[in-house]
Amino acid sequence: MxxxxxxxxxxxxxxxxxxxxxxxxxxxxxxxxxxxxxxxxxxxxxxxxxxxxxxxxxxxxxxxxxxxxxxxxxxxxxxxxxxxxxxxxxxxxxxxxxxxxxxxxxxxxxxxxxxxxxxxxxxxxxxxxxxxxxxxxxxxxxxxxxxxxxxxxxxxxxxxxxxxxxxxxxxxxxxxxxxxxxxxxxxxxxxxxxxxxxxxxxxxxxxxxxxxxxxxxxxxxxxxxxxxxxxxxxxxxxxxxxxxxxxxxxxxxxxxxxxxxxxxxxxxxxxxxxxxxxxxxxxxxxxxxxxxxxxxxxxxxxxxxxxxxxxxxxxxxxxxxxxxxxxxxxxxxxxxxxxxxxxxxxxxxxxxxxxxxxxxxxxxxxxxxxxxxxxxxxxxxxxxxxxxxxxxxxxxxxxxxxxxxxxxxxxxxxxxxxxxxxxxxxxxxxxxxxxxxxxxxxxxxxxxxxxxxxxxxxxxxxxxxxxxxxxxxxxxxxxxxxxxxxxxxxxxxxxQAYYDRTFSKATVPWSGRLWKDRLKQIVATKDRKSIDHFVNTVVKEAFIELQAEFAENGIASSLNQNSNPTKVEIEIKYDTINNFVYGVETTSKKVSGFLVDEDNIPEVQEKGAFYPKAYFGDTRESYDVQYFTKNELISDVLKHYDRFLDIVSEERNEMFISTDSNERYQ
Incomplete structure (x- = not known):
């Protein structure tokens, strides 16, 4: 047959x-x-x-x-x-x-x-x-x-x-x-x-x-x-x-x-x-x-x-x-x-x-x-x-x-x-x-x-x-x-409205309180080992602490981890809408040859630099989080979670956020 x-x-x-x-x-x-x-x-x-x-x-x-x-x-x-x-x-x-x-x-x-x-x-x-x-x-x-x-x-x-x-x-x-x-x-x-x-x-x-x-x-x-x-x-x-x-x-x-x-x-x-x-x-x-x-x-x-x-x-x-x-x-x-x-x-x-x-x-x-x-x-x-x-x-x-x-x-x-x-x-x-x-x-x-x-x-x-x-x-x-x-x-x-949506005005921007620590981070070596260490310590600890707090508020979340590339993500699963995901992974980027030869820019390597990239459950543009402290990472996740809840509450966004309407075709 x-x-x-x-x-x-x-x-x-x-x-x-x-x-x-x-x-x-x-x-x-x-x-x-x-x-x-x-x-x-x-x-x-x-x-x-x-x-x-x-x-x-x-x-x-x-x-x-x-x-x-x-x-x-x-x-x-x-x-x-x-x-x-x-x-x-x-x-x-x-x-x-x-x-x-x-x-x-x-x-x-x-x-x-x-x-x-x-x-x-x-x-x-x-x-x-x-x-x-x-x-x-x-x-x-x-x-x-x-x-x-x-x-x-x-x-x-x-x-x-x-x-x-x-x-x-x-x-x-x-x-x-x-x-x-x-x-x-x-x-x-x-x-x-x-x-x-x-x-x-x-x-x-x-x-x-x-x-x-x-x-x-x-x-x-x-x-x-x-x-x-x-x-x-x-x-x-x-x-x-x-x-x-x-x-x-x-x-x-x-x-x-x-x-x-x-x-x-x-x-x-x-x-x-x-x-x-x-x-x-x-x-x-x-x-x-x-x-x-x-x-x-x-x-x-x-x-x-x-x-x-x-x-x-x-x-x-x-x-x-x-x-x-x-x-x-x-x-x-x-x-x-x-x-x-x-x-x-x-x-x-x-x-x-x-x-x-x-x-x-x-x-x-x-x-x-x-x-x-x-x-x-x-x-x-x-x-x-x-x-x-x-x-x-x-x-x-x-x-x-x-x-x-x-x-x-x-x-x-x-x-x-x-x-x-x-x-x-x-x-x-x-x-x-x-x-x-x-x-x-x-x-x-x-x-x-x-x-x-x-x-x-x-x-x-x-x-x-x-x-x-x-x-x-x-x-x-x-x-x-x-x-x-x-x-x-x-x-x-x-x-257009979906991808242009910014954080709510209630979110707090960076302060200058930790500026000396940030300067040290800026001039520090950006090799894979150091970024992997950041992901496996600061990021992971922030997500573990946040996971526990989510549980205290009746929200079940999971921690997902991978070693190649190094990445950690926190995920909240839903039945009828897309899951909320916030993750950080080690990512490489090419470095200009001009920077390699510049004496006043410390420790730039020819083979490129690495940084921890935050990514999300949809395909919005990612960004670098290497200067975030543990508490700032937690705050950043909550900003995205607040944005997520705001978007999914609007009926007109159904075709972007509905798992039922998307996954059944794949």
Missing amino acids: FKSTLNKGIFLPSIIFILLVSVVSILYPAVTDQILDTIKNFIFVNLNWVYVWSVTCFVIFLIYLLFSKYGKIRLGDNDSRPEHSFFSWVAMLFSAGMGIGLMYFGVAEPMQHYTSEVFGLQEYVNKPKNAQLYTFFHWGIHAWAIYGLVGLSLSYFTYRLKLPLSLRSCFYPLLKNKTDGSWGNAIDVFALCSTFFGITTTLGFGVVQINSGLQHLNIVPDTSFMYQIIIVGVLVSLAVLSALTGVDKGIKILSNINVTMVVALLVFILILGPTVYLIGSFTEGLGNYISNFFHLTFATHVYDEEQLPWFYDWTILYWAWWISWSPYVGLFIAKISKGRTIREFIGAVLLLPSLFNFIWMTVFGNSAIWFDENVGNGALSAVAGNPDALMFRFLEYLPFSTIASFMTILIVIIFFVTSADSGIFVMNNIATKNALKSPKWQTVLWGVLLGGLSLLLLNAGGLKALQSMTLITALPFSVILILFIVSLIKALAID
């Missing part, structure tokens, strides 16, 4: 709904597509303002956080640090976010805007410049704000508050314990289905482009279904193998390789294409985007009725598409973002991928437009509606086009694998409620479902219906994301 970490309350409803929608789309593709397309069109025409306002709120909120006092908060404990290098982190979030889409639409979208009859009706419009502007708009800050909001919310609630890496966790300040019941399961079911539909649709289109490229290079004779089966079989197998190795190996390695290849292809086209034109058009295009940023953000084209169909088919479709993909991309970004500050996270996620997308779309899209106007006599415009082959037709205008085409196919293949393996990882994560380790057969199961259903839908013509289904789910999820903002604001405000 197979061992499984799948959660029945999430997995069973999700798999039933996924199979039901897929089977109907396969058996009745035309009817299903017609029904879903009608629903989608109704939403786009009558409720497009929901998408516009939602995405606008996401952008404004993240920009606010970027410059706010909350920006310094870490996505984890205060002393946590990133698990991945900056390059690997950016490479992975970029590969998971928009990889295949950039290859598919890098030439196609600018060319389709350029050839659009809608903009041709207005003689004053500079068509290449206009095409670049709207391409930047669709692939820039607005798109990444959607991903960034989900990724930030998940990272904060997972690593800061120790909740599961799950969308349900983002509602904890609003729903509290209800997130662990049917409400939480419903949210995860929605996220799992949305993720599966989005990845399946994208992988289906990716297979078509790979097949088209292989035919263009005469590697396969046609684009028949048989070759698509082979392509999916090979690539999904690679994706499963990569997913089995984990984020730190397969996904990271492939992402690093792919980003390197993408940059190489970009430089190749920049140098061998119309270089001066591209640099100039990028400079002007970036300025045009910045100057039109707010106009584009709020634009609904209500005064330009002839542009409304274009607006629905492009901008609203893109916002719906990015929103529907955000559970998947957001979960993956959160998984790799532990230890970043909020400011670092938002700055990198919003700006770096957007800037690269702008460069990419300029180099590919503007090169294609330039070749079309100056060399091809409209040949590329004629095939603008066939994005599967357009990229390879464009590359024919460059030297070494065969090499470039091979490279393009290889990049698409790796993007396919990284999207699939990160998708497998994310879906298994949702379905298992963030299980630390799952059996390998579950990874294989998700891979088989992705590959098998994408092929069946591709063969039956049901991918378009599934795409419509994905876009429809974006409407309720946009409302969910607005609630993410409410939840995150509430949590951040409490977080």
